[in-house]
Amino acid sequence: MVLSRHLDERVWLLNRQGKAAIAASAQGHEAAQLACIEATDPSKDHYLIYYRQFAAMMALGTEPEEMLRGFLAKTDDPMSGARQFPLHGAHPRVDLFNFSNVIATQLPQAAGVALADKLKGSDAVTVVFFGDGASSQGDTHEAMNFAGIHKLPVIFFCENNRYAISVPLEKQMGVESVASRAVGYGFPGVQVDGTDVGAVYEVTNVAIERARAGDGPTLIEASVERLLPHTTDDDHTRYRSSEDIVQMLNRDPIRILAELLKRRGQLTDSGDEEIHALAKKRVNLATDTVDAEPYPSVESMFDHVIDSSGGHS
């Protein structure tokens, strides 16, 4: 969690230095993402992410160097060979992918992935991440409807940070919560405090067990804060009040978790500092390594448009 935060901060710095063209941040979403991943089985489960699952990718074992190669568009970017924006493409080791920047397209795709598992008799679960803005798309409705009909092993994991760029929740939906919509699809919808690792782990675990048992989907809505502007190209002071900004800082999940652990006597101040120092060192090392790496060659842009072998099944 701390490593994800430090690396995330570094990426924004690299953007200000003109080295990372664009970044979206998971700062504020870390607890929700890490706890969700913790409840899954990376050896068989599928993860369809969008651009904000920085911490989820870290939780799945992505090395800082690998993350940075995506942001700096270096030749060894493991997700897409630097063809796509950071966090887009397919992960080299776990079945995590994100085909496009187009909001909510991953939800019907996730239903399809889960359908294939059901047909194959696999007990793998598909977790698909999306934002509150994405909940308004037709694809979201279509995916949940289909998943409900076929009781697919899929978890719809909504990270509700109350903003879609600048558009606030009350202009996104006429209901109180995204989770409340699940009733319209015939499966449970749960709201959870996305800054509470224990709570997110618990609800995800229940959803995973339900899915693995063949009982169908769950919609989880984790309420989180987007601590930074939408992306490095955004300025949220244009649309967030200063009270809102101050308030949200109280919901920084890293601070909340550290305070909890300290209250319980499971973390000391010096231990906390040491964790941060180690993370910083790791990030420095990764930055130096990746900064020196080359960009992809022009020739490689012609690869993988279509099966060049004309290969058939």
Place this chain on the structure above:
Amino acid sequence: MTERTVIEAVRATIQAEMRRDSSVIVLGEDVGIRGGVFLATDGLIDEFGEDRVIDTPLAESSICGIALGAAVNGMRPIAEIQFADFVWPAINQLVGEASKVRYGTNGVKTAPMTVRVPYGGGVRGGLYHSQSIEVLFAHTPGLSVVAPATPFDAKGLLATAIRTNDPVIFLEHKRTYRLVKGDVPDADYTIPIGKAEIKRPGTDLTIIAYGLMLHYALQAADMAAANGISVEVLDLRTLRPLDEDAIVESVSRTGKALIVQEDTLSVSISSEVAAIIGERCFFDLDGPITRLGPPEIPPMPFSPIQEAAFMPSPDKILAAITKLAEI
């Protein structure tokens, strides 16, 4: 060898491919007990069950999105769009998503999916059951677009499409479904994507066509032969990638090209074919590259007289042949 219509060839091929490979599934509106509105999946649910022949909700974007997700997870889905006119809600999942899966993951993921799309007019379909939608797909790197015109080609190309490891848009002209019959071998065979075929050899000029227009072109060529004009007819069969060499070879030989299509001419397959001929056959041309198509109005009016006026026909093609031959 069995004589089949185009729709029968399509159905038999889906059935054969489902028998051959258990990862082949069918999904779409009314594909189950109804067997599809054109009966392309008639009886398949009885043989393969509800798991492999899936009646989806009425939602095209997710039909294609689900097919894509299943494809990247080991299935070979055949998604049916009931009518081409209703493919627009799914454009994002096809042009936006499926086409870039291989490229956008640097070759890690592939999407072996076939999207069957009944298209085309001359069926009293009006504005929303007559559309030709090929151009947008043919414009998109990462997709293959196939448009067979005969039962033989439908079988060979559909088998190839289903077995191909990338997304294929498979266009079936609705008017050919029952109109066009032909002998189809019962044995397994495939036809490569990207290969045009000379359906009638000739020496005076080349007609380039696909889909229903191929048949109209063949009829017009017969009529022209009676007037002493020898017309070669080239069936494109695949619209992406176009078989450039076949186009160039034929037109270089005959020296004249007439491109016939039912789709709106501006910014279309015919534009692309004309550009290829212009670039590669310039010194072999004995006349202007000529195109015949419908007027630039929304395709196509419901009323019979207007529909007939809209559609290219053997007579209109014959007139264009005669004019070009006289130059």
